[in-house]
Amino acid sequence: MGSLKIENVKKAFGPVEVLKGIDLQVNDGEFVVFVGPSGCGKSTLLRVIAGLEDSTSGRVLIDGADVSVTPPAKRGIAMVFQTYALYPHLTVKNNMALGLKQAGTPAAEIERRIKIASAMLSLEPYLERRPAELSGGQRQRVAIGRAVVREPKLFLFDEPLSNLDAALRVNTRLEIAQLHRRLKATMIYVTHDQVEAMTLADKIVVLNAGRIEQIGSPMELYNAPANEFVAGFIGSPKMNFIDGARLGETAKTIGVRPEHLTVDTKSGAWKGTVVHAEHLGADTNLYLDCEKAGLITVRIFGVYNAEPGATLYATPDAAKTYRFGADGKVLR
Amino acid sequence: MSTATRSLPRTIGAHAILITYTVIALFPVILVVMNSFKSRAGIFGAPLTPPTPKTFDLIGYTTVFGQGDFFHYFQNSLVVTVLSLFFVLLFGAMAAFALSEYRFRGNTLMGLYLALGIMIPIRLGTVAILQLMVATGLVNTLAALILVYTAQGLPLAIFILSEFMKQVSDDLKNAGRIDGLSEYTIFFRLVLPLVRPAMATVAVFTMIPIWNDLWFPLILAPSEQTKTVTLGAQLFLGQFVTNWNAILAALSLAILPVLILYVIFSRQLIRGITSGAVK
Numbered sequence: 001m002g003s004l005k006i007e008n009v010k011k012a013f014g015p016v017e018v019l020k021g022i023d024l025q026v027n028d029g030e031f032v033v034f035v036g037p038s039g040c041g042k043s044t045l046l047r048v049i050a051g052l053e054d055s056t057s058g059r060v061l062i063d064g065a066d067v068s069v070t071p072p073a074k075r076g077i078a079m080v081f082q083t084y085a086l087y088p089h090l091t092v093k094n095n096m097a098l099g100l101k102q103a104g105t106p107a108a109e110i111e112r113r114i115k116i117a118s119a120m121l122s123l124e125p126y127l128e129r130r131p132a133e134l135s136g137g138q139r140q141r142v143a144i145g146r147a148v149v150r151e152p153k154l155f156l157f158d159e160p161l162s163n164l165d166a167a168l169r170v171n172t173r174l175e176i177a178q179l180h181r182r183l184k185a186t187m188i189y190v191t192h193d194q195v196e197a198m199t200l201a202d203k204i205v206v207l208n209a210g211r212i213e214q215i216g217s218p219m220e221l222y223n224a225p226a227n228e229f230v231a232g233f234i235g236s237p238k239m240n241f242i243d244g245a246r247l248g249e250t251a252k253t254i255g256v257r258p259e260h261l262t263v264d265t266k267s268g269a270w271k272g273t274v275v276h277a278e279h280l281g282a283d284t285n286l287y288l289d290c291e292k293a294g295l296i297t298v299r300i301f302g303v304y305n306a307e308p309g310a311t312l313y314a315t316p317d318a319a320k321t322y323r324f325g326a327d328g329k330v331l332r
Numbered sequence: 333m334s335t336a337t338r339s340l341p342r343t344i345g346a347h348a349i350l351i352t353y354t355v356i357a358l359f360p361v362i363l364v365v366m367n368s369f370k371s372r373a374g375i376f377g378a379p380l381t382p383p384t385p386k387t388f389d390l391i392g393y394t395t396v397f398g399q400g401d402f403f404h405y406f407q408n409s410l411v412v413t414v415l416s417l418f419f420v421l422l423f424g425a426m427a428a429f430a431l432s433e434y435r436f437r438g439n440t441l442m443g444l445y446l447a448l449g450i451m452i453p454i455r456l457g458t459v460a461i462l463q464l465m466v467a468t469g470l471v472n473t474l475a476a477l478i479l480v481y482t483a484q485g486l487p488l489a490i491f492i493l494s495e496f497m498k499q500v501s502d503d504l505k506n507a508g509r510i511d512g513l514s515e516y517t518i519f520f521r522l523v524l525p526l527v528r529p530a531m532a533t534v535a536v537f538t539m540i541p542i543w544n545d546l547w548f549p550l551i552l553a554p555s556e557q558t559k560t561v562t563l564g565a566q567l568f569l570g571q572f573v574t575n576w577n578a579i580l581a582a583l584s585l586a587i588l589p590v591l592i593l594y595v596i597f598s599r600q601l602i603r604g605i606t607s608g609a610v611k
Contacts (some may be wrong), residue, residue, distance in 0.1 A: 052506050073512030085503035089525055099511035158503075322353075 002028045002063065002186035004049065009058035011044055018044045019055070026188065026203075027202065028329040030232040031180050033189045035197040035233070036207035042190045043158060045207070049195040050156055051075050062153055073102065075154075078147035082159040084139045086131040086146075092118075096146045110149075117148040120179070145180070150243040157189040161196060173199060194234055198222075206230050228328040231255050237285055240296040244323070247292060251323035251331055258285065258299035259321040263306075268313025272296070274306045288314055355595035361587065365554035368392050375576055391578035392581030393398075402554070402582065405564035410589055412474055412560060413542050416481035420538050421531055423482070424489025427495075429519050431490070432497040433505070445493065449487030454480065455547060465552055472555040480548050485538040497523060539597075544588045561586045 006281060011019040018041045026032050047053040049060055051072035059068050060290050061143075067075045077299070086095050089114040093114060100110045114249040118124050120140045131139055148154055155174070161169045177200055180187055191197055194220050198218045206213040206221065214226040218234075225231035237258045244251040262268075263286065272290030284304040289295050298314055306312060323331040365383050374387025374441045381387075396402050431443045454461075461480060462471075470476040500523050508518040524531070549563040564584040568575035 047506075050506075050510065052509060072506075072510045077510065079507065079510050081503035081507060084499060084504045087504070087507075087522065089521075098513075102512035128505035146511075271424055 002181040002184065003238070004154060004188070005059075005061040006045075006049070007061070007136065009045070009048055009060065011041070011048060011053065012056045014074075017035065018210050019048070021129040021212045022058070022210075022212060024101060024212065024215070026186060027187055029184050031187045031200055031202045032205060033201035034205050034207055035189060035191055035194055036213075038192060040207040041210040043128045044190075046156055046158055046190045047259075048081055048153070050077055070260055073099070076152050076215070077154045077156055078152035079156040079158065080140075080143045080147050080160045082162050084136075084143045084163070085129070085140055086139055087217075088131055091128050092123060092134070092142050093144075094129070094184060095142055096149045099146065099150050113149040113151070113152045114145075115137055117145045120148065120182070121145050121175070136164055137172060140172060141175070141325045144176070148179070148183070153186065155185055155187040157187065160189075161191070161193075173307045176200065194236065197256065198234070204234075207234060208233075210265065211280055224330075225322065226330060228253060228330075231324075232329070237297045237299060238292070239322075241244050241324075242293045242296070249323070252326045253324040253328075255322035255324060256296075256316040257320065258297040258303075259315040261296070261313045262317070263288075263298055263300065263304075265310075265312060268315040270314045270316075271295075272312055272314060274308050274310045276310055277304075277306050279303065286312070288312060290314060299328050364580050364582045365587070368584040370577075370579070372577055375580070377391040389577070392577030393580075395575060396581045396585065397577040399451060399567070399578070402491055402561070402564060402585070404557075405559050405561045406585070406589065408558055409473060409562070409586075412477045412481065413539055413590075413593075415474075415478045416485060416542050417535055417539055419478065419482040420485035420489050421535060424486050424534065425493050425527070426519070427486070427490045427524060428493035428497050431494045443490075445448060447487050447491045449483070450491060454484045458551060460546070470552075472553050472558050474553065476552045476560055477548055477558075477560075480552065481542045481545075485534075485542070488537060489534045492534050493527060493530055496527045500526050526607065528600055532597040535597045536594060540590065541595055543586075572582075 004024070006022055006024040009019055010017070021046060034045060036042050041062045044053060048055045051067065051070060057066065057272055061067065062075060062077070087098065090098065095146065096114050096117065097110050100113065111224070114127075118127060119202060121144060121287045123138070123141055123145055126134060126138060128162055134142065140163075143160070160176070161172055164172060176187075178187075180200075189196075189200060201218055203215060204218055204221055205215050208229050214221060214230045216224075221234045222229055225234060228241065232241065232255075235257055239255045239257045240258070240261075242254045244254050270288075270290040272288035274295070275287040275289050275295065277287070278285040281303070283302065284300045284306075286298040286300065286304070286306055287295065288298060294316070296314065325331050363379070367379060369383045369390065369392075370387045370389060371389035374383065375519040377387070383389075393444065427446060431439060431446070451534065465471045465476045470479070504522055504526075505518050508522050513521070544562060545560075546562045548564070549558075549560045550566075553559070555564065565579055565586070568582065
């Protein structure tokens with residue numbers, strides 16, 4: 001219970017096409033992350049799945065049943081929003097109970113589910129408080145709890161961590177991952193942060209300008225990006241793209257990840273000058289201005305001392321270099 | 333006290349301006365209330381002094397309560413004001429919600445059309461309104477006044493409220509939809525409480541002109557049965573002799589209900605449970 005199928009979904013706001021034909025299959029129990037830059041249509045796609053927006057054309061099937069004209073409350077979904085969207089006039093407990101009450105669930109059953117969910121998310125001490133009396137992290141846990149008690153076929157997360165500070169973001173990310181493992185529910189998660197996508201997903205859907213660029217597991221996307229966009233979007237720091245002609249290559253663009261470059265003070269493929277060095281402790285990011293390759297980023301594991309202005313030679317790992325054609329697609 | 337933002341001359345200056353303004357604003361009100369407790373000779377002899385044991389007289393109030401059915405006039409004014417206010421807020425908020433929440437053809441045009449009333453005084457249409465009321469047999473009923481005041485208050489209400497409703501988080505409304513709340517429940521239970529300060533503002537702006545209006549009661553409902561307080565006070569305003577005691581007493585009394593309504597609404601302005609709904 002909890003599969004999703006999207007068939008050729010298109011969405012236009014007036015003349016602006018936001019989704020240009022999306023096909024997607026999500027299996028039961030999968031954690032799928034939609035990732036892409038702002039304005040790529042990932043949130044709109046989530047809203048179409050939730051039923052908060054009607055698609056212009058195409059079908060949405062949950063568990064094989066066409067829900068294109070079913071109202072959100074009847075789709076068997078639950079959603080967690082970026083801004084928490086808790087009901088300000090209700091206590092934490094009633095926030096969680098409202099959806100179930102609307103659906104006519106018996107009081108004892110509501111009580112039981114709230115008990116389980118609040119234990120899972122350590123919300124027991126706050127059940128009688130109002131959202132205004134909670135911190136940001138607690139509010140987001142309440143919002144997640146509100147989704148959990150509905151026992152939905154499909155969990156939808158719309159950038160749930162964007163409003164939290166960095167430390168809380170890591171904690172809540174962990175909680176969501178554990179929640180997925182415990183509930184074995186199907187979850188769809190929208191984010192613009194590729195780190196969240198990589199750490200949470202079973203399957204990542206990379207979207208750009210209303211189209212799916214690639215679908216795959218995090219490692220598939222990292223190791224075998226289908227095109228330049230995916231290659232640049234997945235991985236941090238971003239992949240270096242070098243004009244093929246400058247290197248005397250036939251490919252339009254050559255891509256190499258910062259971590260797949262090695263540096264040497266004496267010899268190497270590309271001679272360059274250190275522009276800036278970022279010391280992160282566990283690794284060091286060097287920005288090199290190379291004669292042949294232009295400005296590139298090199299990621300060195302551990303501490304590496306390099307002064308700006310020093311001359312270094314960078315050498316790409318030939319086995320992990322990507323070649324892209326004029327259309328942006330990877331050449332094999 | 334931080335010296336960076338406050339200095340003594342500046343504080344004194346600001347207070348001087350505010351106090352001057354307060355005095356100017358309150359002066360006529362105080363003058364009316366003060367003189368309403370004085371005898372006729374006292375009012376004309378020394379209009380600016382507070383009532384002394386010599387000039388103190390309740391003749392104005394006894395006249396007001398004795399002559400005419402002032403209690404009834406008050407009732408009329410209250411009924412008209414409260415009901416008009418209720419309809420303005422209800423319909424204004426509903427229209428504002430529709431304009432800010434739903435995408436439909438002609439949304440912007442509809443918004444402009446509804447706001448047009450702000451720029452065109454309703455009194456320009458008095459003759460047509462009177463004809464309309466005569467034709468529908470509503471002359472000399474409170475319903476006529478309520479209808480006119482509702483129409484008069486709606487444009488500003490819609491204009492202000494739709495701006496505020498646009499600020500209510502979409503996520504919150506969507507969360508309600510996913511939890512199975514109807515659009516009406518979303519409107520009444522989620523959105524209205526969040527725009528309560530704006531509603532209170534609109535209520536105050538709408539209420540005062542209605543309570544003080546003389547024009548429409550005079551034209552549409554001048555009968556004894558439907559007189560409002562402002563119209564009733566005219567009873568004492570003669571062509572040759574004016575009963576100032578009674579007028580001042582009536583006006584002083586007329587301040588009270590509107591003051592009470594104002595206090596109720598202004599508390600709403602301050603109180604807000606909006607925080608915590610969304611970040």
